[in-house]
Amino acid sequence: MITYYALHDGLLESHEAESLSVIPDGVLWIDLLRPSVEEERFVESALGVNIPTREEMGEIEDSSRFYEDNGTLYLTPTVISGISSGKPASEEVFFVIGQDRLVTVRYAEMTAMRGLLAKAARQPERHRTADAIFASLVDAFVDRIADTLEDMQNQLTRLSARIFNEPGGEEEKADLQRVIKHLGRHNALLSMFSESMLTFGRLISFTRLGKKSWLAEPARAGIKAVERDLRVLTGYQARMSNEISFLLDVTLGLINIEQNSIIKVFSIAAVIFLPPTLVGTVYGMNFKDMPELDWVYGYPLALGLMVLSAALSMALFRFKGWL
Known part of the structure; x- marks a missing residue:
């Protein structure tokens, strides 16, 4: 045009x-x-x-x-x-x-x-x-x-x-x-x-x-x-x-x-649940000679150890200022 x-x-x-x-x-x-x-x-x-x-x-x-x-x-x-x-x-x-x-x-x-x-x-x-x-x-x-x-x-x-x-x-x-x-x-x-x-x-x-x-x-x-x-x-x-x-x-x-904050949350969660997992793994073994298997307080003791280990991990993270 x-x-x-x-x-x-x-x-x-x-x-x-x-x-x-x-x-x-x-x-x-x-x-x-x-x-x-x-x-x-x-x-x-x-x-x-x-x-x-x-x-x-x-x-x-x-x-x-x-x-x-x-x-x-x-x-x-x-x-x-x-x-x-x-x-x-x-x-x-x-x-x-x-x-x-x-x-x-x-x-x-x-x-x-x-x-x-x-x-x-x-x-x-x-x-x-x-x-x-x-x-x-x-x-x-x-x-x-x-x-x-x-x-x-x-x-x-x-x-x-x-x-x-x-x-x-x-x-x-x-x-x-x-x-x-x-x-x-x-x-x-x-x-x-x-x-x-x-x-x-x-x-x-x-x-x-x-x-x-x-x-x-x-x-x-x-x-x-x-x-x-x-x-x-x-x-x-x-x-x-x-x-x-x-x-x-x-x-x-x-x-x-x-992204680092998200990874940090997952890392802390993994570390917190690691001790309870260890306790559960130990008492999940089926060896013949395990005295706690026949103890009436064995199950509550295992659960208490799991909660206590998780709580101690949380307390350590708070003391260090990581949470």
Whole structure:
């Protein structure tokens, strides 16, 4: 699907392409969402640019993701989609940014791009050129990362409260296995964001350090502001990663303590019942010459020895502070 974005009465508006015959005049941004082969060829022929396949967009080397050709920038950062649905996945967005027109190619719906028109309505003066729209899109993607990291931090705070909470009364004990799963999902998502922020850092460095005379000062200033935000988010992400590692270690430690407590109970029970078992075993032997077998008080004596040996074992454990 091809969507055109152009100015109308000073505001950025969108409409879907009705045909693949010609690109309307005044279009500043062309967005290709899951484009077909025919749509890719149409845009390539109309603009004289190269639209990569989805496999080519996934290449990891910088020379394939960030390059310039005939004054046109080709940039491919990694973004995270599907966060709202609980199924996050890494996706690439391909930017073709020239002096008069911006082209984006993507294969997933992205919240940051859906909200651009509303952002343009609030700040129309910052969305009147292709390079300004490009800077706004990059800013929107980084803002989305920041919002998600803040939400993750709130969830980590709640998980921390569950882990360190002292159960008592009607309060239930934290399900530590479920906590580990939550921490694992947070760590996986954090790794995705680390990769995304790395690619956006490369994109910004490539854009700012290159000699692009047509990249206007407002767009450069916007890109520079995003660069500062990325530095802050990188430190924030590193701190969250350390916190996740700490909470995971604590959770595993608590699980080990619980398991040790259970083993301790069984060990104490085995030791307490060992002396009575020994007494019962001795008097369970059927030798001919056992005087107690014919003694009327032999049975009560054996039972008393069993109870006394168990009680002495319990008293020893309490004296040692093991119970």
